[in-house]
Amino acid sequence: MEQNVKAIGGYFELELPKAKEYYPNALALNTGRNCLEYILRLRKYKKVYLPYYTCEVLFEPFNKLNISYEFYHIDKDFHLIDDITLKDDEALLYTNYYGLQQQYVKALATKYSSNLIIDNTQAFFAEPLKDVDSFNTCRKFFGVSDGAYCFTNKRLEQEFEQETSFNRMNFLLKRIDLSAEEGYNDFRQESENLCNLDIHLMSNLTQRIMSSIDYNSVSRQRRANFLYLHKALQHSNELNLSLQTEDVPMVYPYLIGNEDLRAELIANKIFVARYWSNVLEDTEVKGKAEEYLTTFLLPLPIDQRYNKEDMQRIIEIITR
Numbered sequence: 196m197e198q199n200v201k202a203i204g205g206y207f208e209l210e211l212p213k214a215k216e217y218y219p220n221a222l223a224l225n226t227g228r229n230c231l232e233y234i235l236r237l238r239k240y241k242k243v244y245l246p247y248y249t250c251e252v253l254f255e256p257f258n259k260l261n262i263s264y265e266f267y268h269i270d271k272d273f274h275l276i277d278d279i280t281l282k283d284d285e286a287l288l289y290t291n292y293y294g295l296q297q298q299y300v301k302a303l304a305t306k307y308s309s310n311l312i313i314d315n316t317q318a319f320f321a322e323p324l325k326d327v328d329s330f331n332t333c334r335k336f337f338g339v340s341d342g343a344y345c346f347t348n349k350r351l352e353q354e355f356e357q358e359t360s361f362n363r364m365n366f367l368l369k370r371i372d373l374s375a376e377e378g379y380n381d382f383r384q385e386s387e388n389l390c391n392l393d394i395h396l397m398s399n400l401t402q403r404i405m406s407s408i409d410y411n412s413v414s415r416q417r418r419a420n421f422l423y424l425h426k427a428l429q430h431s432n433e434l435n436l437s438l439q440t441e442d443v444p445m446v447y448p449y450l451i452g453n454e455d456l457r458a459e460l461i462a463n464k465i466f467v468a469r470y471w472s473n474v475l476e477d478t479e480v481k482g483k484a485e486e487y488l489t490t491f492l493l494p495l496p497i498d499q500r501y502n503k504e505d506m507q508r509i510i511e512i513i514t515r
Contacts, residue, residue: 243287
């Protein structure tokens, strides 16, 4: 009997609704950084321009493939300051920051065309642009342990093994069964375990979870929560934010020069990350927008788990 024949009967599996993936035709891989590695292998770039304001895990595929990179600066609107001219074997990578830069992404696509790579890890719902390579990640938007989608108009002539994810689920299960705090160390450990993985196809488990999500409901709730916070906080927010009809944000980026507010929110069990501490280690960002954004930007949670009562609680802590 073949091993791939579907079993009938026996014990039950985890019950999940049956719908479909948001990107059923994309190349589904195990991590966002491996999507980037796939693109770099495919295009054979000799050099890529990267933003100073980015996560250090982005460097992993460049170091693995020995591809050179050079940094560029952005301003507080998350737009390029530097005027970059690309050679045929060079590319520019831009991050769709917080899922709010799709209009700017389109402008960059007009300028740089096929030599542009879009990092949509903070913009899962951003529509891929024709002939522009891009990638996203699942775990910044949904309750999965890994998984990402890669968008290119060509494919490598190479077969990849499939990832397995069942052994990475502890932090997700502990958050439900125990608490967010009880699962946090597991979350950090599993995040570290994603480093330096080989390119694999997305696991059956992650793909099954991603096929069970009500994406319309997710996008509506994220947008509603964003707008609720923005109505109350826009006058104190140093960022000039605009939610376009196509935007589904990851967080509400709240920029205010208050070093104590992050700790105050965390003390009240409103967990806000810092994006990205590695930026502060670079002397080239001293006194620049990247240093200020890293130090003071508060990514306020607005995801589909929460409603306007939760948003009001955040507002009350910030404004009291």
